Amino acid sequence: MRFESTEQYVATDELKMAVNAAITLQKPLLIKGEPGTGKTMLAEQVAQSLGRKIISWNIKSTTKAQQGLYEYDAVSRLRDSQLGDDRVHDVANYIVKGKLWEAFESDGEAPVLLIDEIDKADIEFPNDLLHEIDKMEFYVYETKETVKAVQRPIVVITSNNEKELPDAFLRRCFFHYISFPDKQTMTDIVNVHYPNLKQELLKEALEVFFEVREVTGIKKKPSTSELLDWIRLLVAEDMDADALKNRDKASAIPPLHGALLKNEQDVQLLEKLAFMARRELA
Amino acid sequence: MLIGFFFHLKESGLPVSITEFLALNQAMKAGVVGWTVDEFYQLSRTCLVKDEALYDRFDRAFGSYMEGVEAVTEETFKDIPEDWLAKQAEKFLTEEDKAKIEALGGLDKLMETFRERMKEQNERHQGGNKWIGTAGTSPFGAYGYNPEGIRIGQDKSRHRKAVKVWDKRQFFNLDKDVELGTRNIKVALRKLRKFAREGAEEELDLDDTIRSTARNAGYLDIKMVPERHNAVKVLMLFDIGGSMDDHIRTCEELFSAAHNEFKHLEFFYFHNYIYEFLWKDNNRRHNDRISTLDLMHKYGPDYKVIFVGDATMSPYEIAYPGGSVEHWNKEPGSVWMERMKEVYKNLVWLNPQPEQYWDTIPSCQMAKELVDDRMFPLTVAGIDNAIKALRKKV
Numbered sequence: 001m002r003f004e005s006t007e008q009y010v011a012t013d014e015l016k017m018a019v020n021a022a023i024t025l026q027k028p029l030l031i032k033g034e035p036g037t038g039k040t041m042l043a044e045q046v047a048q049s050l051g052r053k054i055i056s057w058n059i060k061s062t063t064k065a066q067q068g069l070y071e072y073d074a075v076s077r078l079r080d081s082q083l084g085d086d087r088v089h090d091v092a093n094y095i096v097k098g099k100l101w102e103a104f105e106s107d108g109e110a111p112v113l114l115i116d117e118i119d120k121a122d123i124e125f126p127n128d129l130l131h132e133i134d135k136m137e138f139y140v141y142e143t144k145e146t147v148k149a150v151q152r153p154i155v156v157i158t159s160n161n162e163k164e165l166p167d168a169f170l171r172r173c174f175f176h177y178i179s180f181p182d183k184q185t186m187t188d189i190v191n192v193h194y195p196n197l198k199q200e201l202l203k204e205a206l207e208v209f210f211e212v213r214e215v216t217g218i219k220k221k222p223s224t225s226e227l228l229d230w231i232r233l234l235v236a237e238d239m240d241a242d243a244l245k246n247r248d249k250a251s252a253i254p255p256l257h258g259a260l261l262k263n264e265q266d267v268q269l270l271e272k273l274a275f276m277a278r279r280e281l282a
Numbered sequence: 283m284l285i286g287f288f289f290h291l292k293e294s295g296l297p298v299s300i301t302e303f304l305a306l307n308q309a310m311k312a313g314v315v316g317w318t319v320d321e322f323y324q325l326s327r328t329c330l331v332k333d334e335a336l337y338d339r340f341d342r343a344f345g346s347y348m349e350g351v352e353a354v355t356e357e358t359f360k361d362i363p364e365d366w367l368a369k370q371a372e373k374f375l376t377e378e379d380k381a382k383i384e385a386l387g388g389l390d391k392l393m394e395t396f397r398e399r400m401k402e403q404n405e406r407h408q409g410g411n412k413w414i415g416t417a418g419t420s421p422f423g424a425y426g427y428n429p430e431g432i433r434i435g436q437d438k439s440r441h442r443k444a445v446k447v448w449d450k451r452q453f454f455n456l457d458k459d460v461e462l463g464t465r466n467i468k469v470a471l472r473k474l475r476k477f478a479r480e481g482a483e484e485e486l487d488l489d490d491t492i493r494s495t496a497r498n499a500g501y502l503d504i505k506m507v508p509e510r511h512n513a514v515k516v517l518m519l520f521d522i523g524g525s526m527d528d529h530i531r532t533c534e535e536l537f538s539a540a541h542n543e544f545k546h547l548e549f550f551y552f553h554n555y556i557y558e559f560l561w562k563d564n565n566r567r568h569n570d571r572i573s574t575l576d577l578m579h580k581y582g583p584d585y586k587v588i589f590v591g592d593a594t595m596s597p598y599e600i601a602y603p604g605g606s607v608e609h610w611n612k613e614p615g616s617v618w619m620e621r622m623k624e625v626y627k628n629l630v631w632l633n634p635q636p637e638q639y640w641d642t643i644p645s646c647q648m649a650k651e652l653v654d655d656r657m658f659p660l661t662v663a664g665i666d667n668a669i670k671a672l673r674k675k676v
Contacts (some may be wrong), residue, residue: 013324017314017315017324017325017328018319018328020314021309021314021315021325021328021329022328024309024312025305025308025309025314027305029414030332032334039449058580062509074486074488075504075601078491078502078504079502079504081502082501082502115587123468125471131394163468163542167297170332170333171299171301171302173332174305174328174329175328175331175332175333176328176336177334215441261335
């Protein structure tokens with residue numbers, strides 16, 4: 001049972017090792033990295049590559065840890081009691097299972113549980129899940145039962161670094177930082193997504209892409225997902241590799257830059273650089 | 283062997299814990315990786331390091347542990363025969379490097395200087411630009427950037443492909459020296475939270491539901507209330523520039539923590555002390571100002587005001603008209619502070635200057651008196667006390 005790169009996803013050796021270590025030792029794997037480096041995608045691919053079910057829990061700023069376990073729907077129960085429904089006698093009928101419970105209960109092989117963007121939640125959120133993630137069990141007060149994982153799910157947690165996570169939580173996780181792919185890895189990634197792309201166009205596009213990323217002072221560096229969007233546009237517009245290649249210093253703005261640069265100031269910055277380069281040439 | 287490694291990491295300032303160390307051992311036992319050093323490097327990093335900002339520190343610690351760079355002392359090199367060093371140098375230098383050495387006066391000259399330095403130097407050295415050691419820009423040593431350098435304690439050029447993965451130190455710009463993050467500041471700030479219900483009605487109001495159901499002759503009458511939100515309103519005024527440059531890091535941390543913690547947060551800048559206007563953007567401070575009177579009208583008395591400044595200036599800047607260093611102020615800063623206090627009952631001053639110096643700075647004492655002693659040091663404990671003062675009902 002080992003995780004490997006799939007047809008849609010290129011994983012570096014380090015990443016594979018981290019995932020496999022987490023699976024073997026049944027510890028949660030915390031993934032951080034620049035936006036667009038495929039953090040969320042990883043969990044889906046782990047599930048696919050191992051043939052497991054994926055259960056994703058997307059965290060918002062209002063998400064409470066309890067919601068991942070279960071919620072007690074008191075209102076329905078009250079209403080049912082008025083209408084004389086027989087279900088009302090069993091409190092268990094009104095317990096709504098959360099994602100964690102779902103993952104614990106899942107029969108067959110252990111599923112992959114994705115806790116996406118854990119840093120979005122309240123600062124105490126990770127602390128509230130310590131015991132549940134560690135022991136893979138929790139207690140339901142309403143029915144006085146303990147829910148225990150049949151099999152420990154493979155837990156993948158992603159974070160965008162908006163908030164720092166508590167130490168006690170970090171100690172229980174394995175950690176991997178997805179660093180920005182180098183040119184070779186990037187070529188592999190694009191090839192996986194657009195297998196029929198002309199290699200020449202790809203080479204030029206990557207050249208431009210890494211150039212833009214290296215411009216000092218840029219606010220939002222384009223990432224993998226932006227590159228993929230941009231290449232899709234280039235292909236759709238039937239752009240030629242020469243069009244990318246023949247741009248001299250005077251036109252520092254890549255064609256169809258809207259897909260690469262999401263920030264008005266960044267576009268202005270590039271325009272300014274192009275203007276200065278033109279003036280130097282003149 | 284691993285115990286030594288663990289302690290080495292701890293000594294290098296990595297916050298590794300026993301739980302994590304046991305996990306690493308477990309993983310080794312479970313055969314997650316093979317027995318190559320590269321794989322061990324990856325595995326130990328995954329298990330032990332939980333912050334990419336610490337990757338570089340880990341790389342360095344790992345490198346020094348694995349290669350015994352620590353063992354490189356002057357003793358090691360005292361009796362090195364010249365031809366051996368020359369060979370070593372040749373082995374590691376490219377044609378290009380060698381050409382540059384010629385520029386320095388040739389290999390012989392370099393060797394000579396090396397021996398001289400060796401005599402001058404009597405302890406192991408790291409960093410710097412003259413002594414022999416690691417991580418400097420002296421031509422002697424390793425991990426440095428001098429193209430003419432002789433590498434000691436590093437077996438391959440770090441600028442070439444064959445370099446070991448931890449020797450690449452690709453995470454070095456992520457390292458942060460501050461151990462304290464914004465987390466503890468946030469934990470302190472959150473005590474200021476004041477919950478109020480506003481917005482869409484989403485939660486069941488149990489008490490009201492029971493009451494109205496009873497009134498409704500037992501028929502269920504559900505009452506909902508809006509969810510509780512943090513409704514505290516905070517106005518932060520930062521001293522900027524001049525003597526505050528020393529404290530910029532702490533202020534940034536405070537600012538980013540506050541920014542995440544409070545929904546209703548407004549911030550403005552001032553220079554040294556508060557006068558008739560403030561500004562929001564330091565680049566446009568002369569064009570885009572808000573008058574302090576407007577500020578007091580716009581943000582009501584329910585705002586809690588936090589001044590952040592070192593209050594280190596000439597006393598004239600507080601007490602006299604025209605005392606400001608930047609412009610002619612008609613009224614002294616103290617008058618403006620009195621006006622602020624009139625409007626905002628909950629007002630504190632956070633001072634990044636260590637508390638024990640306050641008494642020795644006259645302006646600091648004046649500023650403290652002007653805020654009725656509600657001046658607190660900009661430390662976690664100080665923030666705690668400041669929040670307590672802000673929560674007091676007045």
